[in-house]
Amino acid sequence: xxxxRYGEFFGQTNETLNFDGITITDTEYTHPFVDLHYHENPYFxxxxxxxxxxxxxxxxxxxxxxxxxYHHWEDAHYNTKPEIFxxxxxxxxxxxxxxxxxxxxxxxxxxxxxRNPSLKLLMYQIFKETKLNDSSFDLSVHQxxxxxxxxxxxxxxxxxxxxxxxxxxxxxxxxxFTEKLSLNDLSKTxxxxxxxxxxxxxxxxxxxxxxxxxxxxxxxxxxxxxxxESLSEVALECxxxxxxxxxxxxxxxxxxxxxKYRKILK
Numbered sequence: 001x002x003x004x005r006y007g008e009f010f011g012q013t014n015e016t017l018n019f020d021g022i023t024i025t026d027t028e029y030t031h032p033f034v035d036l037h038y039h040e041n042p043y044f045x046x047x048x049x050x051x052x053x054x055x056x057x058x059x060x061x062x063x064x065x066x067x068x069x070y071h072h073w074e075d076a077h078y079n080t081k082p083e084i085f086x087x088x089x090x091x092x093x094x095x096x097x098x099x100x101x102x103x104x105x106x107x108x109x110x111x112x113x114x115r116n117p118s119l120k121l122l123m124y125q126i127f128k129e130t131k132l133n134d135s136s137f138d139l140s141v142h143q144x145x146x147x148x149x150x151x152x153x154x155x156x157x158x159x160x161x162x163x164x165x166x167x168x169x170x171x172x173x174x175x176x177f178t179e180k181l182s183l184n185d186l187s188k189t190x191x192x193x194x195x196x197x198x199x200x201x202x203x204x205x206x207x208x209x210x211x212x213x214x215x216x217x218x219x220x221x222x223x224x225x226x227x228x229e230s231l232s233e234v235a236l237e238c239x240x241x242x243x244x245x246x247x248x249x250x251x252x253x254x255x256x257x258x259x260k261y262r263k264i265l266k
Contacts, residue, residue, distance in 0.1 A: 002037040021097030029086040043092035050086025117215035177216040178239030
């Protein structure tokens with residue numbers, strides 16, 4: 001089984017950034033199949049464009065643009081890719097980085113698919129920061145990455161303590177976020193009181209219901225931003241009331257307008 005060294009990925013890497021124990025790569029995937037392999041350091045894979053399928057010892061993930069995966073150090077996985085342009089953004093983290101910020105390298109283990117839109121939007125922000133050519137981008141990346149690890153660690157530690165309705169509502173919201181939802185209907189479906197839902201949603205998702213739905217809508221918009229010429233079409237497809245609402249929510253979560261982000265993608 002192949003062991004990929006620091007900063008090494010399959011495909012054509014078009015940009016590499018190295019600083020303070022972090023290597024960031026922007027890579028075009030060129031191999032239709034990559035057999036079981038592992039990396040010597042933990043890293044995130046963030047699919048910017050295209051599709052791929054990834055498998056490990058436990059699960060197989062069908063990934064499209066916007067998918068975010070975490071791979072623990074020396075955790076074996078494989079990939080297959082259809083014949084379309086596919087582009088990945090990777091953040092590889094050395095043991096020195098974990099020690100510098102007093103984090104345990106073994107605090108988060110395994111390879112898994114991250115569905116939480118808050119964490120995905122943090123990764124979109126990191127991607128954006130690396131493309132701005134700002135002199136303080138490394139400071140921003142460290143801050144965002146630490147925030148991501150903090151939320152991810154809390155999420156993993158609390159997963160066994162969460163009541164069943166938390167997983168249920170997350171599935172409902174991911175499937176129906178473009179539709180008009182009501183607190184009363186959600187409460188009836190989950191068989192819990194609206195006050196209980198209102199009070200505890202913030203506890204488990206670190207934001208209120210409305211904010212979570214807007215994050216899901218913004219996340220979808222990032223996946224389809226290049227599929228439509230008009231921003232109003234993107235807004236409609238993602239469930240926003242109008243284009244101005246879409247632009248406002250996008251800027252609030254990503255830190256720039258959809259048009260500026262579209263230029264970064266190109």
